[in-house]
Amino acid sequence: MKQVLIFLLIWGFLPVQAQLINEFENSDRSFHQANCWIMPGTTPAAQGVISGTLSARTGQLSSLTNFNGVVTPFAIVSSGNLTFKHRLLGAVDNNPRFIDVVQAGPNDNYNTGGTVIWSYTYTNADNNVIRSVSIPLTVLGTFRYFIRAYGNGGNTRTTIDEVNVPGTHASDPSNLCSALVSNPDADADGVPDVDDAYPNDALRAFNSRVLAADFGTLMFEDNWPSRGDYDFNDVVVDYNLNRVTNAANQVVEVVATFVLRATGAGFKNGFGFAFDGLATNRVFSVTGTNMNMSTNHIFTASGVEVGQTDATFIVFGNAYGVLTHPGNSTGINTQLSAAFVQPVTLTLTIRFVNAQGSFLGSPVTLQEVSLANFNPFITVDQQRGVEVHLPGKRPTTLANTALFNTRDDRSNVQTGQTYRTATNLPWAIQTPMSIPYPQEKEDILGGYLKLAQWAQSNGVSFSDWFRDLAGYRNNGNLYLR
Numbered sequence: 001m002k003q004v005l006i007f008l009l010i011w012g013f014l015p016v017q018a019q020l021i022n023e024f025e026n027s028d029r030s031f032h033q034a035n036c037w038i039m040p041g042t043t044p045a046a047q048g049v050i051s052g053t054l055s056a057r058t059g060q061l062s063s064l065t066n067f068n069g070v071v072t073p074f075a076i077v078s079s080g081n082l083t084f085k086h087r088l089l090g091a092v093d094n095n096p097r098f099i100d101v102v103q104a105g106p107n108d109n110y111n112t113g114g115t116v117i118w119s120y121t122y123t124n125a126d127n128n129v130i131r132s133v134s135i136p137l138t139v140l141g142t143f144r145y146f147i148r149a150y151g152n153g154g155n156t157r158t159t160i161d162e163v164n165v166p167g168t169h170a171s172d173p174s175n176l177c178s179a180l181v182s183n184p185d186a187d188a189d190g191v192p193d194v195d196d197a198y199p200n201d202a203l204r205a206f207n208s209r210v211l212a213a214d215f216g217t218l219m220f221e222d223n224w225p226s227r228g229d230y231d232f233n234d235v236v237v238d239y240n241l242n243r244v245t246n247a248a249n250q251v252v253e254v255v256a257t258f259v260l261r262a263t264g265a266g267f268k269n270g271f272g273f274a275f276d277g278l279a280t281n282r283v284f285s286v287t288g289t290n291m292n293m294s295t296n297h298i299f300t301a302s303g304v305e306v307g308q309t310d311a312t313f314i315v316f317g318n319a320y321g322v323l324t325h326p327g328n329s330t331g332i333n334t335q336l337s338a339a340f341v342q343p344v345t346l347t348l349t350i351r352f353v354n355a356q357g358s359f360l361g362s363p364v365t366l367q368e369v370s371l372a373n374f375n376p377f378i379t380v381d382q383q384r385g386v387e388v389h390l391p392g393k394r395p396t397t398l399a400n401t402a403l404f405n406t407r408d409d410r411s412n413v414q415t416g417q418t419y420r421t422a423t424n425l426p427w428a429i430q431t432p433m434s435i436p437y438p439q440e441k442e443d444i445l446g447g448y449l450k451l452a453q454w455a456q457s458n459g460v461s462f463s464d465w466f467r468d469l470a471g472y473r474n475n476g477n478l479y480l481r
């Protein structure tokens, strides 16, 4: 008597007695069913045996749609071959006979769904001949297999034996033999669905935002290198960046969201940013740039600005091409006497991979597109060379550096001491939360009462100057509606 191989395994909390090999040596169909082998129209029988004393013997192959045969348990399939033997019991003559194998996933009905991965048409030469089948399994995952025989009439049968599925048993006999999927991973990217922010997208797995808050605020003064009215509302943009990473934590794309809230300026200013140190040729594509009412920028085929060493992105070329002037104010959304214009959200999608997920050179790391490397700036009044950046940030390749150390600017580009006055005051401000900005012509130092001390101490004092704490703000100077 041949031995039936029994595999024991522990799956979660549930001990399952399970076979992925079946030689059908037990004559009781319920024994096989208990191990999640289903035998539609088929019973273990001695007639037409292939090996041992019993084989799985189908009913008469008299229907092309009512299949007889053997359904294996679900298996987490590893690479290898599905093997079995079969034997047609009788002549074909005028009644065609077929045998095939269907691969069915947890969501497929084995009888009506799945994929045929092997098929064979019997001829009279098969009559009573034992045939061995070996099918390489190229698609790995959780599957069961239906070895099904069928024909269009007559009383011929087939026997099936020595079925062997490579992999780990994954049927739950306590739950109608449904697939045991402890950590489903629908897109097979290695990140289980529960942890995968993109469970049906194998290129994407995680979101990583640079700010915990929904948005932070960027405020710019466009009179640089003069101090100007210092009202910091000439361009006001809320921002956040979402770095989308794959299962290997490589950055597939950055989805940069900006809300243009105000432009309290006579100048027609643009806004963009660079990722310092990230070479232009690492970028596969950029979408979402708004160049309404501006011809101030030229772009490569992939959408980054031409002529830049570091990858540089333009969000909009002209704030007046994004927000529509209400008709009765200096700028937009800085004077309470003028009509409020609804802020406009602009989303830039910067992709670093092609459709197959391949990078242009080395994969982009989270560090390369971090807040530390984020270098936002405005371009003033459609003059490409006039850029205003945050203090300590470098100008882009296209900036006119002759403007440094003119008027009120006291930059030292060599030491990175850029965009600051003799008393360390900036022309641009970045906060990790969204805050109000000054009304038109109101000096920001009169609205944010700790800002001067923060800037002049190089960020040591009042690092929370932007918060709404007692003694920190003078709301009368801020644009609050």
Ligand SMILES: [Ca+2]
Residues within 6 Å of the ligand: 185, 186, 187, 188, 189, 190, 191, 192, 193, 196, 198, 199
């Ligand atoms: Ca996944």
Ligand SMILES: [Ca+2]
Residues within 6 Å of the ligand: 187, 189, 191, 196, 197, 198, 199, 200, 201, 202, 203, 204, 205
């Ligand atoms: Ca995914």
Ligand SMILES: [Ca+2]
Residues within 6 Å of the ligand: 221, 222, 223, 228, 229, 230, 231, 232, 233, 234
């Ligand atoms: Ca101003």
Ligand SMILES: [Ca+2]
Residues within 6 Å of the ligand: 231, 232, 233, 234, 264, 265, 334, 440, 441
């Ligand atoms: Ca202004």
